[in-house]
Amino acid sequence: MGVSAFEEMVYRSILHQPDAGAAGWALMTRATPAQLREACNRLLTLGLLQPPDSMGGLRAVDPRVAIRALIRRRETESELLAATAEEMATAYEAGLLREEPTRLIEVASGEGAIAARLEEMYARAEHEVCLFDTPPYLAPPAPQVDLQADLLKRGIVSRGVYAASGLEDPNTLSRAWKMVELGEQARVLPSVPLKLLVVDGRRAMLPLTSSAAGGYCAVVVWHSAVTEALQKLFELAWQQATPLGRPEGNGELSEDEQTLTRLLAAGMKDEAVARHLGVSLRTVRRRVSDLQERLGAASRFQLGLRAAQRGWL
Numbered sequence: 001m002g003v004s005a006f007e008e009m010v011y012r013s014i015l016h017q018p019d020a021g022a023a024g025w026a027l028m029t030r031a032t033p034a035q036l037r038e039a040c041n042r043l044l045t046l047g048l049l050q051p052p053d054s055m056g057g058l059r060a061v062d063p064r065v066a067i068r069a070l071i072r073r074r075e076t077e078s079e080l081l082a083a084t085a086e087e088m089a090t091a092y093e094a095g096l097l098r099e100e101p102t103r104l105i106e107v108a109s110g111e112g113a114i115a116a117r118l119e120e121m122y123a124r125a126e127h128e129v130c131l132f133d134t135p136p137y138l139a140p141p142a143p144q145v146d147l148q149a150d151l152l153k154r155g156i157v158s159r160g161v162y163a164a165s166g167l168e169d170p171n172t173l174s175r176a177w178k179m180v181e182l183g184e185q186a187r188v189l190p191s192v193p194l195k196l197l198v199v200d201g202r203r204a205m206l207p208l209t210s211s212a213a214g215g216y217c218a219v220v221v222w223h224s225a226v227t228e229a230l231q232k233l234f235e236l237a238w239q240q241a242t243p244l245g246r247p248e249g250n251g252e253l254s255e256d257e258q259t260l261t262r263l264l265a266a267g268m269k270d271e272a273v274a275r276h277l278g279v280s281l282r283t284v285r286r287r288v289s290d291l292q293e294r295l296g297a298a299s300r301f302q303l304g305l306r307a308a309q310r311g312w313l
Contacts, residue, residue: 001070003046006031010039011048014060021057046070093223106220107208114218115143117205118197121220122147125156125199130234132196133176134163145175152183159185161237162244163192168272176244187241193233201231260287264303 003011006029013020013028020028026036040058043049048066050059060066108114122129129151151158160179167173167188180186197205202223209217221227244262253261256277263273274284288303297303 001067001074003043003048003070006035007039007042010036011043011060014049014058015063018060090223104222104224104226106222107217108205108220109217111216114205114216117218117220118144119147121197121199121203121205122151124203125151125154127200128157128159129200130196130198130231130238131158131160132163132192132194132234132237133160133166134192134195135166135169135172145179148179148184149182157185158183159234159238160187161192161234161241162186162188164188164190164268167244168268168275170276173276180244186244187238188244189237189241192237196230196234198227198231198234202227204230206230257287257291260284261291264288 009029010025010031013025017024017028022033022036022040025031026033029036031039040049044051044058046066047069048061048063050061052058106117108117129148148158158179160176162172162176167176176186195207204221204227205218206221207216207218221230259277260273263276268276270281270284270288274281277284291297292303295303
């Protein structure tokens, strides 16, 4: 905490023998008067001692108060140091880019290399991860689900915008709902422009080619105007997207009706909703019609508005 071993010894001597005075404390610590005076001045500066007053000489401050104050001071210094490190890192990255612009990007080829870069990016996340989720999928989603789950356990914010076409697959929808239960903030759009992962607004990964083009390649982009633009693209999509949540119990709706309203709000087509519910297309349309009649909605758009007003979504 910035207190030397000798200064601590002087402080302890004053705690044990507050009335010994400078001569006694010097004897206890085997220090010269000059050494003791210098240590006491330092302890005064740190707030561990009270200056002399009309009642007597130096007095120790209650350690429970003084040491906590030292801890708070050190925490403040650490926060300032961390902020300085971020500022320096920005200058460092800018310098590297000016020296060699190709440092801005790194290309990962093949499933293994991409999986390794994903794992590294998730591990280095400090504040927030934002992603666009859309088919086709390169590999089974289980590893990325585990990475996202670990991320949420660490208290990192995770926001995802899913393509409605992807959620037509029951497994993908189940995975999305699972992530929502774990704490992910999820929204849905009819389509998203591309697969994308942005970490802390400073690093991004996006595909260069598809597997149909003869192998899968992705590019990792380091902090630059490009990552800032990608983050803004995500924010625009996020504002326009519909929240996605797992259906919860509702006294006004059956479980199937609650699921139906969620799937419709996600922008799914009737055929996909029917597959999820395991019913016929005619049954889905009848249930939608029943909900519209119950709420007095002339259209599906009005149905969505009135369902949201009642807290069904």
